[in-house]
Amino acid sequence: MTDSVPKRSGLNSLFQPRAKGVLLVSLALLIIAVVAVPWPLQPSAPTTRRFTMVSRQFEFEPNTIQVNQGDTVIITLTADDVVHGFFLDGYGVKMRVEPGQSQTVQFVADKSGKFRYRCSVSCGTMHPFMLGELVVGPNTTFGRAVALIGVVAIGVTVYLWKFPLREPGESTTEVRSKK
Amino acid sequence: MNTTRIDLLTKIPLLKSILKSRFFQPVLMLGTLFFFVFAILTGFFGTPAGSKNFSIIYIWIVWWAVLIIVLVPFFGRLWCTVCPIPGPGEWLQRRGIIQKRYPKLMTLRRRWPRQLKNIWLQNVAFLGMALFSAIILTRPSVTAWVLFAFLILGVVLSAIYDNRIFCRYVCPVGGFIGLYSLTATVELRVKDAQICKDHSTKDCVIGTENSYGCPWMVFPGNLERNAYCGLCTECLKTCPRDNIALNLRPFGSDLLVAKGRSLDEAYKAFIMLACALMYSVVLLGPWGWLKGWANMNSLGQWAIYAVGFLTINLLIVPGLFWLTAQAARLLARLDISPRQAFVDYAYTLVPMGLMGWIAFSFSFVFVNGSYALPVLSDPFGWGWNLLGTKDFPWTPFLPQVAAALQLITLLIGLGFSIAIAYRIGRQHAGSDALAWRGALPITAFLTGVTLLFTKLYLG
Incomplete structure (x- = not known):
């Protein structure tokens, strides 16, 4: 009952x-x-961060890079096998690299959070999933x-x-x- | 009178006329069949580059996005209404497309095995496809073979068995659409169950001179959940008492219907949730070596991947949830078996899983949706420019907005699932307070899952 x-x-x-x-x-x-x-977190003093990045089917190496907000980021990209591209979400940074050559891009990481960089040139079957991550700290978004x-x-x-x-x-x- | 339901057929007479027409479903199915066959052709004969082939872009991005973001949460099994896969088999069974011409279906009249009258086969089929997803989603020819196989299997099963056996018991897509349509804001139900009970001839089951019995083998009079109603609207055409309603209702209504809960559906919930997480790791994560394993770079690596994938889907996620459900059972002092607690509470994962899939889908729809335009002009990748959009560049559309939408979606799923956990607990617990206590472990589990998704997307 x-x-x-x-x-x-x-x-x-x-x-x-x-x-x-x-x-x-x-x-x-x-x-x-x-x-x-x-948020009370203050980013540390801006510096210049240089990265040498290799692209190959279907990954970037390094696959994750971490910088602080305000840092100047310089990425030099090479391709190991076929033509690859680089597109950074949120920043709109783009480049294209052919095997045996290198390309460099520079930008100021003025937005915090996680941003994916991805291959922007069709490079094979898993091309849409060829991704890496730029984490700009402090990652207050997360x-x-x-x-x-x-x-x-x-x-x-x-x-x-x-x-x-x-x-x-x-x-x-x-x-x-x-x- | 049910105050939480609005009968759309009463409110919109034109809709009723359209749905009652025998032309309604076949015409839509013929339309989707055209696109389906076209996708198969582009898959077989078009460029092997997935991002330039109609089959990959329009099946795995456009169709998928429409299905999981719009159709399933709002309209439940509406896709099943227009799905072309059962069409050819059904039309052969009926020896007609529009009007009923023969009193009996043309089949071998075999009986579907009793042991398979559940969705275990659909669980296995989905897991099988998920294991090869990196291959299927990226190779047009493999996509074409899969679609072609579905079509053939639909025809073969329709020749052997009466009605839509493929849809009801085999289709890997239909399995999860059925489970997630428990949340849908639309339902087909009878207006008054007593009318059905008193109606001795049961026309909706056996058919009439001009219409068929339910192809999904459902008696509308007993319908309390969306899971196995394919929204074919055949009962609407058949019912001589005008007793069928198409209701607008609150999101998630069927999750509280205790009748019909089962272990196969619970496992479907685990598999779907685990797959959404796994896909987020494998396909959207930065780990190239893992993509290589999923992409079958070597058979040995893929075997390890497969074992890990199946273990997470079938043992780890259900195992962790088993412990969670038992903690809930103890805290709420539920007088039910451990198995029932496990099964019943598993339905809390339905809104969470659906929102997880929607969040997962946002990430590639926003980024890769722009492929749809050039492919429209050059579906085979042969260099055509039918609509002048062939050279439209790949343009990621507001990826950071996608991230915000992912978080909002996950939060909605979390809040809704916690409320469902509490309400499921109330169905068994002796008091509100005990039901609330029972929801605590489930809340912890759901929060953990949400954090995991969020870490993958934003962390």
Whole structure:
């Protein structure tokens, strides 16, 4: 037998919708804060970073490069086998390199986050998946993403704790025991 | 009256007229069949460069994106309505395309084995394809062979068995569309189940003079989930009581339907989630050696890759979730078997998995979508310039926007899945508080999965 106990009564029922609103608004404000408030992390003093990169079917070596925001990045690219390209997401940096030659590109890593560089010249079957990663630190984008995940996970959990969901048509009483 | 449903057929009479027409489905299927055969031809006879071949670009980028980002979450099995693969076999069975001309289907009338009346075969078929995905997704001729094999298998099975055996029990794509369509915002249901119960002739099952029984072997009167309704709308044409509705409904409604939950579907959820993660690592990661293994650079390396891939899909992800579900069972003091806790809570992975796939798809749709224009002008890669777009350059479209969309999608999946975990717990737990406690381990698992995706995309 189901023993249902009314959960909302008297003053409680007056405050319940307000409490729900407060919680939802708090969560929304927290999300906005995570996205918009500047992080206290300061990038270290800018330097010049040089990388010699080899491209071959279907990889770049090194496949990951890490720099700090504000660094001047100089990449010298060679091709080991066939013609390859280099396109850096977010920066629009492009070059094309033929086997036996090298090409150099220079840019200032002024945006933080993870950016993929990819082959931009059709070089064989796995060409669309020939990728590498430039991580410009401090990677606040990832930090904010992790914080958002925390806010959503904890926020939904707290919401469900305070305001148990009801199925359509179900009474708004708390089920205490089904036996 | 169900206040969370809106019957589109009542609201839009024109839609009802269109869906009731016998021309509706075959005409759409003939259209998609044209493109399907064209993709096979370009795959066989066009350039081997995938990025310049219609089959690769239009099947694995355009079709895939439309399917997973739009059709499945919003319209469920709508793709199955227009899918060309069962067309030729079904038309041979019926000896007609539009009108019903013969009372019986022309088949060998064999019975599909009882042991295979589930989606295990679809799980195996999907995993088989996933193991070779680096090959299939990049070689036009292999894509063409796969599509051709599907077409032939559809015809062969239609000749042996009645109805759409291929779609219901074999199609690797249909398996996951069925599972993910549990979340869809559209459903086909009966308006009043009692009318079906009282209707002795069951026309929707056996057919009438002018229409067929359900090709998906479903009795609409019992329909409570989208999983196995192919939205062919045959029942709409058959029902003499005008008792079929096409409802607009809240996202994820079927995930709370306890009837029909099963281990094969649970494993489908694990496989789909694990594959989305694995694809994100192998195809979108920076590790060239791993791509080489998946690309069969050597048989030995591929064998190691295959063992790892299958182990993660069939043992590691389900194993970790088993432990999580048992923790949930204990915390919520659920009076159900460990297996039932494992199966029931597995449905929390459906929204998460779907959003994982959408997030994965954003990364290549935004970056490689521009290949679609030149390929339209030169589908075989023979140098044609039919529409003047042949020389349109590869132009990645706002890759950083794609990253933001990926995160938003994953967050939606996370929040929704946590809520589903709680609601599934409520179906068994003695109180709201216990259901909430049971959702905690599941929340931890889901958060871990979301962090993993996010690390791969943004970290």
